[in-house]
Amino acid sequence: MKSTTIKTSNPSYEEFLYSLQDPEVPAPALSPKRFGVALQIDMQTLAEQAHVHRNTLRRAPTTASVQRHLRESIKAIKAAYAISGDLNKALLWYRNDGIEAFEFKTAEELVSEGRTEDLLDYLMSLQAGFVG
Template identity: 40%
Template structure:
């Protein structure tokens, strides 16, 4: 079940009047610089502003929100869930963070890890 706090976060990152994510809002919520978000999405920094509909950018933003959704099941407080994604080194992944896994294109691994944690397994 998706928490109310996560659904509020999800709505806050939507680009008003569209069905896509706002890169600026995602960067703000996640506490990321535009350059860092662009690197995560593997797009030029200007793409965030000039081509927010870019399929590559939207896919990366969607992956980030998927990981945040999975993290919300482990840590319902959105700020703590974001901290977990950005900062907690995971021994099972050579001490990389979940954000680093997403940047490497390993979103499914990040989500599987979070689902195992929420089920009671320790990674």
């Protein structure tokens, strides 16, 4: 009987970021599709979070509103990665961990609500040891 080993990949933040670049777009744009795959978010949910029609993700992925949402999400993930040093933990936290200081909303929900700066301030205070 052959044993199977589950191999987990934990790329660096930089590898993760560059994996999100859309090769089909000449500008340095983030790919909504690649972001969705990386975070296991379907395109309808991602469109709702970015406050755009789902067709916008496919037809106009470089629009300001789509790219803004992706960049804000990446900022939160990068801040979480800076604290944990583990990309998989940062991604899990971003999508699933309700934050008590924000009425148990997740970072993903806060970014969708336009509260990225509040979230980043909170994470910086955690990193400095002021709250938590």
